[in-house]
Amino acid sequence: MTKKKAAPVVVHKKGYLRKKIWQYRWIYLLGLPGLTILVLFNYIPMSGLLMAFQDYNPYKGLLGSEWVGLKHFDKLFNDAKFYRMLKNTIIINLLEMLTFPAPIILALLLNELRSTKLKKVIQTSVYLPHFLSWAIVVSLTFFLLSSEQGIVNKIAVSMGGTPTKYLQSKDWIYPIITIQSLWKGVGWSSIVYLAAIAGVDQELYEAAKIDGANKLQQMLKITIPSIMPTVVVMLIMKMGSIISVGFEQIFLMTNANVKSMLEVFEVYIYQNGVASGFPNYSYTTAIGMFKSVVSTGLVLLTNWLTTRKGYSGVM
Amino acid sequence: MSKDRKKMGMKAKQNLYQFILGFFLLLLAGTMVLPFVYVLMVSFTDGSVYESGKFILWPEKWSTEAYELILSGKGFLNSLKSTLLITGIGTPMNVVFNAGLGYMLSKPIPGRKFFNKMVMFTMLFGAGLIPNFINIRNLGLMDSIFASILPGVCGAWTVMVMRSFFEGIPSELEEAAKIDGCGQLRIFATIVLPLSKAMLATFTLFAAVSYWNTYFSAIMYMTTTEKMPLQVYVQKIVLSTNISDVVDLTTELANTVPQEVMRMAAVIVVTLPIIIVYPFLQKHFATGMMVGAVKG
Known part of the structure; x- marks a missing residue:
């Protein structure tokens, strides 16, 4: 019973959200270039912080380098x-x-x-x-x-x-x-x-x-x-x-x-x-x-x- | 009568106060401007006068030789090309990207809170020099002017200021256009942007100045000496003991102009564009725009 009751609400919510996102698609498009830059030059480099816990070797890369802890x-x-x-x-x-x-x-x-x-x-x-x-x-x-x-x-x-x-x-x-x-x-x-x-x-x-x-x-x-x-x-x-x-x-x-x-x-x-x-x-x-x-x-x-x-x- | 005299005394006191205040502030302003005036004067001074050791406030004998040497050197032209490319490509990108993102965050879109946090977080925490350096290398941007352009194209502070500006635009205007059947992109281009002209002009000039002043990213990522921007060039001239190498003359007529005069001419040449655009820039500062930013 409860399942039946809950299901439509979720579906409605999902559809509603999707519709809302679709409605604003051009607005998202306007922000996309800026967000891409932030990801590329601010967020991706953060993964490079892992180097601090490795003996980083540029030829082996972040995944291949040896881990050395602290x-x-x-x-x-x-x-x-x-x-x-x-x-x-x-x-x-x-x-x-x-x-x-x-x-x-x-x-x-x-x-x-x-x-x-x-x-x-x-x-x-x-x-x-x-x-x-x-x-x-x-x-x-x-x-x-x-x-x-x-x-x-x-x-x-x-x-x-x-x-x-x-x-x-x-x-x-x-x-x-x-x-x-x-x-x-x-x-x-x-x-x-x-x-x-x-x-x-x-x-x-x-x-x-x-x-x-x-x-x-x-x-x-x-x-x-x-x-x-x-x-x-x-x-x-x-x-x-x-x-x-x-x-x-x-x-x-x-x-x-x-x-x-x-x-x-x-x-x-x-x-x-x-x-x-x-x-x-x-x-x-x-x-x-x-x-x-x-x-x-x-x-x-x-x-x-x-x-x-x-x-x-x-x- | 005694009341009148008291009033007059007050007024005189007020005027004296204003006079002292103005004098003090002008003195302060002088310290900001006078170094330039001095450098400008020396840069136009004839070599023989400079060598005689007098300090110069007004050249006894004018000469533009230092400028002729600087401007005809290959070193300057190469660096100018880099700086013009960086500024010319970076500035419009910067304004478009920041305005787009600022506008997006000003709308009640799903995920607005998340994207806001995402932008703000870059203000709070940075990966640091080396991870950024490795990242630029991984992206294949080493020795490219784009290494000096792209990371500066979107900045949290600018996005936040633009966001609060766009939020201040009355929504009725956009609603009316929507009813008329305008798409979101058209509303942005034909209604929002024209209303934001002054703000956009300010940020255009901010971006242009900061790209013009590119130094650090160039010494980090640029490996070809000829592609170094003007700020690196001027710094080399000022520090080098043999500046004719840096100036890289095509014709050999140096040594008549003292090195120090050449250095000052180089500083003036590199700073001149900023001094020229500065009055246009200055108009917009005092607006409340900045406070909105600080209060987040």
Whole structure:
């Protein structure tokens, strides 16, 4: 009895679904190229993570290579170089973290500016560096700071000083790359906050003005709390990249004198997995996998923590 | 009267505040623009003036020799060809693929949740450098410009922004067209796309800039030196101690122009297209579009 009753429902549902899919067939077709790309270049490579548990041999392929369990991870966690790379990466990121408030401050200041013309000129200028490649940004850095031709040293020498080798200096390299990132990103990152500020309910300011609140109080008591959700989202995203650095920037800024301070995972993986004559695919994949898993974990953790605090998070 | 004076005092204070604020922000903007102005000026400076060691804010003697050398070198022309191909093929593909997928996810289709998750997950987790490298090799894309094009053709962030944009288009418009007997593809092409012109223009320019700036994928996947894109070329010129090899002149007249001037000319040449399209791009930034993306 129950069988008889259930059967038509299932059939109906199946037919209904099929009809609905058929009805949207052209819509699916529109999305298909994009989905294909994601499968080809994002999902299929994930199977390559298995290499981390093998002694991968490109001639034998993923199926023919020997399985070695956690050998590469064992080696990784006992490698002094690994901890050096981790340390460098975290230092670079912590320094960058110090600049996290900069775009928020820039947005708040831009918002205070009354002249729209001036605002536009400033915005146009500060967004520009975002669109330059690292190759260009590093080139500009060289033009400014190189020891013989750089303008900073030329000015120093003309004023009777001696040239400083900024780019080869262990004291200068971290400040330089931090400032580079700030220079390139501060304007662009401020857009998100500007948009958030624009979305704040104007009636709140009116009410505050009637209560006699001054500009600073309005900023502290209305604007900043209102854009906190955006700040939190940006912070979560930032957490995801705390053990990553930009390959192009670090790779291009590296020279023999500062090499030990710019040893990071990305460059190591590239040099030993791609550019090397004897690539160690499995070991470098293990490093990459460690990075991906920790990043994802950190995003999920931060997201969980902030949703518990009452913010909406990213997911 | 005292009230009036107080008001005037307030106004003066306000103006002073605005003045200081504007001055500070202009200073900041200056740091973003001045390096370029300096490089531009030096790149047009005559070699003899540069060698004399003065720092240049306005060339005493102009010269376009550095540009003539760069632009006539084989190195530049080869790289330009690669970059133009990558940008020319990649940009339209990128916009079409992202818009298609974004539109699909904006519709109440069966499996929408699954496909949404599938796109979002690529933002959260990546396979990493080496699996991607092996994948490109398995696909037979090594040493092909398509290795620099295809992986960037569909990106989760762009898809999500486009999705929320399409969701904002009033459904009545599409319903009306449906009643008139328009097919789904026609609705997309004749109603949805024209309404999204500004958004599509923005993403076209984003895609074009990012393809123009191709560097990393080229050094990963490109093996023929001649096919390296412009960013690799400019970086080689800046780092190399003997740049006439990189410039690869057909005629021999180098050495009259200082290497540093040549380097700066190369940087300007490679950046110029971005500076030119930039004002068109900039128009669309401040819209709320970006926030929608961040809030997911």
